[in-house]
Amino acid sequence: MITIGIDPHKASLTAVALDATGRQLAVRRVAVNAGTYKTLMGWAARWPQRRFAVEGAAGLGRGIAQLLAGGGEDVVDVPATLAARARLLDTGGARKSDPADAASVAHAAMRHKRLRAVVAEDHTTQLRLLAERRDDLAGERVRVLNRLHVLLRDLIPGGAPSDLTADKASALLRGVRPLTATDACRRELARDLLADLRRVDRQLSANQAKTSQTLAVTRSTLTEIHGVGPVVAGKILGHVGDIHRFPTIDHFASYTGTSPLDASSGDRRRHRLNTTGNRQLNTALHTIAVCQARDPGPGRVYYLRKIGEGKTPAEARRALKRRLANVVYRHLAKDQQRRPTVSP
Structure with a gap:
């Protein structure tokens, strides 16, 4: 079995092929573009019995890892920390280069038996993207509410209630009668923040609906x-x-x-x-x-x-x-x- 380690970068990737004893057979640097997959597979075709090890297949290496998995190749994900340890244990010590990094990825894949196999993206990937987006929206909502609380505190005696919502903020702003130009500016800014809050609330509702729809396809019993x-x-x-x-x-x-x-x-x-x-x-x-x-x-x-x-x-x-x-x-x-x- 030939193990091909891949060290990915934004503009290029470096592949190193090792045999079962860890001896280096070949090195290839490939530019990242529309023809990357075809070029890499043409180079690797000489080894019918092969598997690929991609560093950071959930991050910078996601693109090539997904292309390989979609093409039916045997692909494993090698964490960057594991590849770094393999490089330190190699005879080259801490010397770092793209071919050395790719070889370290291949060595780590040969020695570690429980690496995550890369599979083609499916609905679970969509659910993760939706969950990450919801976390971003929830954080943005908290920031908008905090800024709105500060402005309402200065506009209304006693400020706004802690369980502030868009409807409650709208009702409070309707009763504000600014006495100075500065308070008028605060009211305008509060209205802008209220519009932001309504937008984020709509996006959160849409995100939840999309999550429920995608979850239904998986037929999960977690609920x-x-x-x-x-x-x-x-x-x-x-x-x-x-x-x-x-x-x-x-x-x-x-x-x-x-x-x-x-x-x-x-x-x-x-x-x-x-x-x-x-x-x-x-x-x-x-x-x-x-x-x-x-x-x-x-x-x-x-x-x-x-x-x-x-x-x-x-x-x-x-x-x-x-x-x-x-x-x-x-x-x-x-x-x-x-x-x-x-x-x-």
């Missing part, structure tokens, strides 16, 4: 879990992708940052909070845990039992999150086994 709506389900599916890339429930829990880290020393055994992992998935699981700890059901029973064992509310919530990671994993695994791959 059967209490506390999981279309937005949370879309975020989970978008960030997980192929659930089979996690060999066990424990691997998935580690990826979501819900499994506690062992911090034992000598005879003292303890665990500490895990702040690593995918923070977007961790946030989604936190949202589910908050809902289940609040509302009647098995989740609240488990939460109260942990409280009774002497755990703090935060510790009990983290224990519930760990259990919920198992529940989510099982739903995703069953859903993926039940349906064929959904094409966009």
